[in-house]
Amino acid sequence: MNQKKEDVFAVFAEAENQSKPLILTHLSFAKLMDDVVLPYQTDEAFFIDGAPLKRKDLKRLKIIKQHEFFDRTFSDLHYTLRFHSDIKKQQLYGDQYHLRLEALLRESGEDVTSQILKAFDKTIRPSLKDYIPKREELVGAALSLFVESMKALNK
Numbered sequence: 001m002n003q004k005k006e007d008v009f010a011v012f013a014e015a016e017n018q019s020k021p022l023i024l025t026h027l028s029f030a031k032l033m034d035d036v037v038l039p040y041q042t043d044e045a046f047f048i049d050g051a052p053l054k055r056k057d058l059k060r061l062k063i064i065k066q067h068e069f070f071d072r073t074f075s076d077l078h079y080t081l082r083f084h085s086d087i088k089k090q091q092l093y094g095d096q097y098h099l100r101l102e103a104l105l106r107e108s109g110e111d112v113t114s115q116i117l118k119a120f121d122k123t124i125r126p127s128l129k130d131y132i133p134k135r136e137e138l139v140g141a142a143l144s145l146f147v148e149s150m151k152a153l154n155k
Helices: 029-041 069-083 087-095 097-107 113-130 135-153
Strands: 008-015 022-027 046-048 051-053 058-066 109-111
Touching: 008 029, 008 046, 008 051, 008 097, 022 029, 022 046, 022 097, 029 046, 029 058, 029 113, 029 135, 058 113, 069 087, 069 097, 087 097, 097 109, 113 135
Parallel strands: none
Antiparallel strands: 008 022, 008 058, 046 051, 058 109
């Protein structure tokens, strides 16, 4: 059976009063919509990397579709942080964690911020008052629109 693995997303944000970037990884499309996009687009409070935010707090928001290779490089980064015998290397990787993780996301991901926000605006925003009772239907419609827009861009 050749079942397609569900798309997985990451969020990279820079915010006022945060010295380091805020990063979430391994989000399903539905979780991305519920936890980040919906509150971001409706100016509600939300969390990225444990930091409470509102849209006005963000200097930059980037939504990344993680490619399959990301998991391997992400695991390698964490393995080096935890188990590498050279303590200085572990310290260096720890100090550079956010920089290295951003580089991994750039290497093993695709910036889809625009497509995600457009899918939200075209499918979910018009039915916002019905979001909770029709959540699965609306998220499914947004996912379909996102997939179709990505196919059109990759032609």
